[in-house]
Amino acid sequence: MVFADGAGCGDTAAFLRGGSAAQKRLIVALPLCGNTEKEGMGMLGTQYKKILDRMPAGVFVFDERLRVRFANAAFRRSFSDRAKGKGTLKEALGCGEDCADCGDSPSCGGCALRNVMKAAVRDRAEKTETVSAGAYHAGRREKVAVRIRILPVDEKGKLYLGLTDGIYQTEIEREMISARQIQRRLLPAGKSMGGVTYSYLYVPSLEIGGDLPDVYELDGRTYGILADVSGKGISAGMLSAFVRAGFDRREPSLALALGKLSEKFRELNPDERSYITVAGVAIDETRRTIRYVSAGHNAPILLKTGFGINEIESPAPPISNWMPDFCYEEREIGFEKGDILVLLTDGITECSNSAGDRFGIERTESVLLQSRGAEDFIGKLKNALGVFSGGRFTDDITAMAFDL
Helix, strand or coil: CCCEEEEECCCCCCHHHHHHHHHHHHHHHHHHHCCCCCHHHHHHCCHHHHHHHHHHHEEEECCCCCCCECCCHHHHHHCCCCCCCEEEEEHHHHHHCCCCCCCCCHHHHHHHHHHHHHHHHHHCEEEEEEEEEEEEEECCEEEEEEEEEEEECCCCEEEEEEEECHHHHHHHHHHHHHHHHHHHHHHHCCCCECEEEEEEEEEEECCCCCCEEEEEEEECCCEEEEECCCCCCCHHHHHHHHHHHHCCCEEEEEEHHHHHHHHHHHHCCCCCCCEEEEEEEECCCCCCCCEEEECCCCCCCCEEEEEEEEEEEECCCCEECCCCCCCCEEEEEEECCEEEEEEECHHHCCEEECCCEECCHHEEEEEEECCCCCCHHHHHHHHHHHHHCCCCCCCEEEEEECCC
């Protein structure tokens, strides 16, 4: 199904404006392929199809019954990898509506592409509409947006030519999917690092998130880093990628690693609205110690022991240009076998429900007290947040838990 994003008239993309003469010759050429509708489309030669298939703008031809008689490669590519070169509109678009015949679903009444095609047939006149569609690409449903221009091909109103531009918007959607896939590949891959088992929860509020969990081993110690950058969406995703590249995993000192990251961040010349908060831990199982550091991270590090839960805090400003010369400091705490260490972002504590109540640190600690281990805690926390918020998150939700 295709929804209207807005209507327009006259100009479309540079291709339509600059290629008007060729466009008119193409429109004239189509009906001249035969004397009847059947002959006109049935005898559309291979050469014409090759020309149309190589055009950068999408081209499709449909009849008065709204059956698509031809759709070029750009048109099919712009909508779906299930799209076909001809058939019903459902088949030509690779539409995701669950109906046997195109137009039978109650939702089809709101299909903007179908409606503009019907309007062109009804009025036998040129129509232009910007539409968005839910279509399938690479096995998943995604939103695409294109601008459609429809022109009558013959005076009898038997055939109509459709032209699309704005396909770049579709490509942006695809790039967003690629960016999301790349970002997910930056997430921790396994469930154990340096002999320490761990589990994590990562739910971005938008397609691209601004939280970055990381787990790695260095010199026999297991490191856990949780960064949260300012903003949301693409800008936050770019900043989180910077953190992943800029954080020195070869530096054994968490404090020095944060200092180096701060220097690199200032080289970006960020504005005052940009900042990064970080919570980092280094787990030494031999000495049974945890070295930790924090840079403006609102949510405390939690350590569940046999006596309860310790809230580990280390007040320090975030990485920004607010206090450029700040020196971060590491602290150390011991642990016992069976303890659980948790890092989380404020997206969890500030997660709200329909009444405006926040999940808070108390509910988080309550879930932790009921948990038998890291994986159990992450599972319980995910369920608790879903029930509390109704599954609607306005900020990235990220937590990491380690079995000590």
